[in-house]
Amino acid sequence: MKLALLTPQFAPNLYDLAIILQADRVVLQDVEQWSRKSRVHRTQIRTPEGTQWINIPILTEDRKKAIKDVRIDHSEDWITPLLRSIRYNYRNSVYYDFYEPEINADFRSAGEYKYLKPFILHIQKRLFQFMELSIHYEFASDLEEYTSNPDELVKRLGASTLFQEHDSRHYLRQAECKAEPDFKHPEYRQHFDGFEPWCCILDVLFQFGPESFKITDKLHVDS
Template sequence: MSLFIPTYFSPISQYSEIVKADEIVFEMEDNFQKQGYRNRCYIYNSNGKQLLSIPVKHLTKDKRKKTKDTLVENNFPWQDQHFKSLQIAYRTSPFFEFYEDDLVPIFEKKYKYLQDINIDTFLFLKDALQLETDFSLTKEYQVETTEKDFRLLAEIKHQPEKLVEKYIQMFDDKHGFIPNLSILDLLFMEGPNTISYL
């Protein structure tokens, strides 16, 4: 079993471990950490690396909030912005149109909790990558675990140095290769071949 924190269209580093896992366990009892991949991902647009961040309702300073209880701030159309950003960045990529229709429900559904979005993005990617791996959710926080613990991959500062081999990216002729973007970047460029890269 491999232990992960569900994140928003996870970085390639997380999926390189997910595809190797016999069984995936998602940590549901961790405390929400700012500046992580729980509510953000990075894509490649014509200007370089672009952040897509899900707005969350701010926590009070003296209280910790579990990620599973983190509420999405829906007072402005972040979903429309994110989907348009993906369309602009990847509409001419080799495989975007192949996955576009399956992505639409994630950007149309109204979410209350951040974790629900992250699980839905995982389910989309599980289907897109044709992963047959089962997953389960923790019921209490795993302090020490006998499983392979990949929870740190949800933190931006804890990324492995060696990632996947370079692949062709949309704007690498302008900005060069950008490693460890959202798995969507690899998926839209490589399609069914994504698994062999991971």
């Protein structure tokens, strides 16, 4: 059994999507402490100069809490600047206008959410739906066998292979038994000259729309 461990993310990059698609079991580590270095609350998008991060603000008093207990800071309007950044950088993408109304509405719904976790999973679910991806996962908070020690967790769950979130060494414990997925970052046509890897799946969606499978199919491994 191939096990993938990730934090909840609203817009994974292609490496994280690859380990989700290649794993038999996916566990979201919602009981681990939130970290500003993580991608629970932020993701990377393409810009004319390279890339930039877009962020969801977190209440200062929650920054040492478990991910599942972290709340969104709604004291200022963060949604409008976030959507403005997406629009500025993707308005010339092939499918931006096609998805913009629904994605705007999804992010505007953040005001209805007190906690970060349900909101980012709502956004993630919507993005996966747009890309015609069906993803199944479990939460660490629901697993009696869960431990923050990934090597021990592999033993408890009887996994033969462990994949871990991309570049997570600064905020998640790394396993000695960690394996790398079958992954070579796909290069594809972006809306600015050149190619920047490690952008989130918004980058693929706005550029390829219903044909996003041309990229995501490369992340699968034939049985």
